[in-house]
Amino acid sequence: MTDRADEEALDHVPADADPRVRAFHDHWKGLAPGPGLLPARRHFDPSAIPELLPNVWMLDIVGDPPRFRYRLLGTALDTGPLAGSTGRFMDEVSPDFPANPTFPDYLAVTKGAISWRRGAPAFRFMEIWRVIERLMLPLAEDGKTPDMMLNFTVVIERAPRQPDF
Numbered sequence: 001m002t003d004r005a006d007e008e009a010l011d012h013v014p015a016d017a018d019p020r021v022r023a024f025h026d027h028w029k030g031l032a033p034g035p036g037l038l039p040a041r042r043h044f045d046p047s048a049i050p051e052l053l054p055n056v057w058m059l060d061i062v063g064d065p066p067r068f069r070y071r072l073l074g075t076a077l078d079t080g081p082l083a084g085s086t087g088r089f090m091d092e093v094s095p096d097f098p099a100n101p102t103f104p105d106y107l108a109v110t111k112g113a114i115s116w117r118r119g120a121p122a123f124r125f126m127e128i129w130r131v132i133e134r135l136m137l138p139l140a141e142d143g144k145t146p147d148m149m150l151n152f153t154v155v156i157e158r159a160p161r162q163p164d165f
Contacts, residue, residue, distance in 0.1 A: 025135055027049055038139060056150070058070075058072040058151065060147070060148055066107070071086065109149050112138050119132070133154050135152045136150075137149065138150075
């Protein structure tokens with residue numbers, strides 16, 4: 001598995017990305033209100049992609065330096081340690097978040113980049129999943145300055161269940 005979050009990902013996701021991730025990316029690209037503008041939350045209509053909604057999650061970008069607050073967690077993700085995280089900041093749910101190796105990906109999205117990644121979850125509490133694929137996309141009320149993140153995560157491989165003793 002590989003980790004990628006580079007300039008090439010600004011306009012597309014890799015050809016080998018999960019088809020659901022590609023569909024989500026294509027949907028987001030179609031939301032842009034005009035050339036060179038980022039879509040805003042108001043442009044995203046969840047009813048347009050009902051089959052993808054369980055894997056959607058949204059973050060508010062708050063302050064400078066930015067903090068990230070869970071706005072929404074799809075039903076496929078609002079489980080285990082993330083259950084009930086809506087409304088909480090990521091650094092409250094995972095205190096080691098700013099030291100997490102994926103933190104720069106989040107910062108890149110605050111600048112208008114997209115971030116695609118496939119690999120082992122970077123957060124210890126997500127060890128129930130062995131391989132995930134994740135796409136983070138900027139949303140901007142003014143079309144330029146991201147104030148939210150529209151994200152999508154699929155589980156590619158689950159960790160084997162440990163026996164109960």
